[in-house]
Amino acid sequence: xxxxxFSRTAAVGVTLALGLSLAACGGGGxxxxxxxxFHVLVYGDATNKVEKRIVETFNKTSKVKAVLDxxxxxxxxxxxxTVISTPKAPDVFFNWGGGSIQPFVKSNLxxxxxxxxxxxxxxxxxxxxxxxxxxEVDGKAYGVPMRGTQPVLLFSNKKVLADAGATTPKTWDELxxxxxxxxxxxxxxxxxGGADQWPTLMWFEYLYDRVAGPDLFKNALAGxxxxxxxxxxxxALAMIKELVDAGAFGTNYDSVKYTDNGSPALLSTGKAGFExxxxxxxxxxxxxxxxxxxxxxxxxxxPTVEGGKGDPADIVGNTNNFYSVxxxxxxxxxxxxxxxxxxxxEFVKAQLAIGNLPTTTNTAKFLDASDNxxxxxxxxxxxxxxxxxQLSWNQAYPPAADAPMMQAIQQFFNGSMDADxxxxxxxxxxxx
Numbered sequence: 001x002x003x004x005x006f007s008r009t010a011a012v013g014v015t016l017a018l019g020l021s022l023a024a025c026g027g028g029g030x031x032x033x034x035x036x037x038f039h040v041l042v043y044g045d046a047t048n049k050v051e052k053r054i055v056e057t058f059n060k061t062s063k064v065k066a067v068l069d070x071x072x073x074x075x076x077x078x079x080x081x082t083v084i085s086t087p088k089a090p091d092v093f094f095n096w097g098g099g100s101i102q103p104f105v106k107s108n109l110x111x112x113x114x115x116x117x118x119x120x121x122x123x124x125x126x127x128x129x130x131x132x133x134x135x136e137v138d139g140k141a142y143g144v145p146m147r148g149t150q151p152v153l154l155f156s157n158k159k160v161l162a163d164a165g166a167t168t169p170k171t172w173d174e175l176x177x178x179x180x181x182x183x184x185x186x187x188x189x190x191x192x193g194g195a196d197q198w199p200t201l202m203w204f205e206y207l208y209d210r211v212a213g214p215d216l217f218k219n220a221l222a223g224x225x226x227x228x229x230x231x232x233x234x235x236a237l238a239m240i241k242e243l244v245d246a247g248a249f250g251t252n253y254d255s256v257k258y259t260d261n262g263s264p265a266l267l268s269t270g271k272a273g274f275e276x277x278x279x280x281x282x283x284x285x286x287x288x289x290x291x292x293x294x295x296x297x298x299x300x301x302x303p304t305v306e307g308g309k310g311d312p313a314d315i316v317g318n319t320n321n322f323y324s325v326x327x328x329x330x331x332x333x334x335x336x337x338x339x340x341x342x343x344x345x346e347f348v349k350a351q352l353a354i355g356n357l358p359t360t361t362n363t364a365k366f367l368d369a370s371d372n373x374x375x376x377x378x379x380x381x382x383x384x385x386x387x388x389x390q391l392s393w394n395q396a397y398p399p400a401a402d403a404p405m406m407q408a409i410q411q412f413f414n415g416s417m418d419a420d421x422x423x424x425x426x427x428x429x430x431x432x
Contacts, residue, residue: 035064035330036063036064036065037064037065037066037067037331038064038065038066038067038091038092038329038330038331038334038335038338039066039067039069039090039091039092040055040066040067040068040069040090040091040092040093040323040338041069041070041071041079041080041090041092041093041094042068042069042070042071042093042094043070043071043073043076043094043321044070044071044072044073044076045073045280045284046280046283046284046286046287046288046354047147047280047283047351047354047356048068048070049350049354050147050347050350050351050354050356051068051070051146052068053346053350054341054342054346054347054350055067055068057341057346058337058338058341062334062337062338063334064331064334066338069090072259073259074196074257074259074260076094077399077402080093080095081399084104084109084326085107085109089109089326089328090326091325091326091329091331091335092323092324092325092326092329092335092338093323093324093326094146094321094322094323095135095143095321095322095323095324096318096321096322096391096392096395097134097135097143097319097320097321097322097391097395098134098135098391098395098396099395099396099397099398099399099401100395100398100399101135101137101142101143101322101324102137102398103398103399103400104324105137105138105142108327109326109327109328110142110324110325110326110327111142111324111325111326111327111329111332112140112141112142113140113141113142113143113144113325114140114141115332116332116335116336116339117141119336120336120340122340122343123144123336123339123340124141125361126343126360126361126362127144127145127343127359127360127361128359128360128361130319130389131145131149131319131320131359132144132145132359134319134320134322134391135322135324142322142324143322143323143324144322144323144339144342145320145321145322145342145358145359145360146320146321146322146323146342147320147321147351147356147358148279148320148351148356148357148358148359149279149317149318149319149320149357149358149359149379149383150278150279150280150317150318150319150320150321150356151278151279151315151316151317151379151382151383151386151389152202152205152206152276152277152278152279152302152315152316152317153276153277153278153279153281153299153300153301153302153379153382154169154274154275154276154299154300154301154302154303155267155274155275155276155277155281155282155285155297155298155299156168156267156273156274156275156297156298156299156300157267157268157270157272157273157274157292157296157297157298158295158296158297158298159270159296160182160185160187160270160272160273161178161182161273161298163185164178164181164182164184164185164187164273165181166178166181166182166273168298168300169300169303170300170303170304171303171304171305171306172210172239172303172304172305172306173306174303175243175303176242176243176246178273178274179243179246179247179248180246182273183246183247183248187270187271187272187273188249188250188266188271188272188273189247189248189249189250189272189273189274190248190249190272190273190274190275190276191256191263191264191266191267191271191272191274191275192249192253192256192263192275192276193253193256193257193258193259193262193263194249194253194254194255194256194410194413194414195254195255195256195257195262196257196258196259197406197407197409197410198392198394198406199258199263199276199277200253200409200410200413201392201393201394201405201406201409202276202277202278202316202392203240203243203276203413204236204240204393204409205217205316205390205392205393206276206302206316207236207239207240207305208232208233208236209310209314209316209388209390210236210302210303210304210305210308210310210312210314211232211235211236211239211305211308211309211310212230212232212233212235212236212308212309212310213308213309213310213311213314213388214310214314214388214390216230216232216233217390217393217396220426221396221397225427228423228426228427229423229427232309233423234419234423237412237419237422238419239305240412240413241412241419244413244414244415254410254414258277261284261288263275263277264281264284264285264288264289265288265289267285267297268285268288268289268292268293268297276302278317278318279317279355279356279357279379280355280356282297282299282355282372282375283354283355283356285297286354286355286372287354299375299378301313301315301382302315302316310388311387311388313382313385313386313387314386314387314388314389314390315382315383315386315388315389315390316389316390316391316392317389317390317391317392318391318392318395319359319389319391320359323339323342342360343358343360343361343362345362345366347360348360348362348363348366349366349369349370352366352367352370352371352372352376353370353371353372355372355375355376357376357379357380357383363380364380367380393405394406397429398430400430401429401430404425404428404429405425405426405429407425408421408422408425408426
């Protein structure tokens with residue numbers, strides 16, 4: 001859990017199209033990037049402004065230069081899988097920890113960070129343990145946190161809610177009531193980037209937690225197939241179907257994406273009342289629609305479910321993102337110096353300025369002076385009080401489970417798969 005430590009603690013950018021070659025990294029002493037640089041591959045989004053700044057800071061004093069390569073979010077996983085075991089692989093790459101790096105560790109592609117940590121213990125001690133440990137595999141560290149903790153929140157358009165006479169929902173019944181009122185105004189109640197599939201997953205993650213508590217998914221991930229066919233599982237599925245059948249998401253959600261800013265635009269332009277999304281949605285709206293972000297963007301935790309086993313304070317999402325290092329890099333020592341910037345004051349302040357909440361032990365002292373203290377304090381308090389912070393299902397499972405999981409999620413949601421078929425699909429997933 002994150003709660004204990006939170007309570008104690010308070011340059012070159014290159015955008016890659018699919019098919020653009022990354023510079024080789026190491027590989028027996030051969031690197032097309034040369035001896036004087038290493039490549040850092042990151043997920044392309046509004047947060048890249050911070051990564052570019054940190055790279056520039058590093059390059060001012062380092063003889064070995066960092067080169068930042070970004071891949072658009074919708075293409076990132078595919079690109080990474082394509083290059084990770086080839087001579088075109090980056091030296092350092094963005095990931096979500098958990099199951100997302102297990103296959104790379106199993107294939108002996110990643111550098112254990114133990115030696116770097118032994119040289120500089122602060123690479124571990126300056127991060128919250130519950131977050132840092134998300135990137136440990138078999139007791140070895142394979143990642144350093146590099147953005148901010150990302151709980152999933154229920155965002156809203158305050159004006160849409162006010163016009164419909166709806167209130168910010170604290171309970172499931174209140175959410176259903178708000179859906180009814182907003183729909184009656186001719187507005188889609190909830191924006192959903194269903195074409196990306198992972199935004200849909202967030203509804204499953206929270207409802208399963210609220211109905212069954214965190215143990216159901218933990219048991220399923222550990223191989224307990226019976227967890228998926230339990231009464232709690234079926235109840236959560238029934239509630240999802242109830243929300244879809246109520247018209248909460250309209251009819252075109254499977255053709256809308258978050259990654260091309262489609263669903264955020266629905267919320268900001270008043271064409272939707274809510275969006276369930278990771279905390280990064282705040283920085284997305286700041287970047288694309290600053291007036292809306294300043295005046296009408298609301299946010300709250302996920303509603304409670306009466307009679308549910310889950311603690312209302314439970315959250316789901318990504319504990320953080322991580323930088324992992326490929327074993328074949330020639331520049332481990334320089335990368336170690338680069339990773340030290342991930343807990344620098346400059347890094348923390350820059351992340352806070354865009355709405356991200358770093359999981360460093362020095363974060364708390366900067367909250368009052370941040371550009372958006374109310375949002376960050378709310379998010380900090382949410383994480384601080386969480387009794388369970390469940391890693392997103394698609395990151396908890398290894399990448400091989402991603403496609404079948406997302407297909408089942410999408411098909412159940414749009415009605416082409418019933419509950420029994422969904423349960424069988426989830427039981428077929430392997431956590432190995």
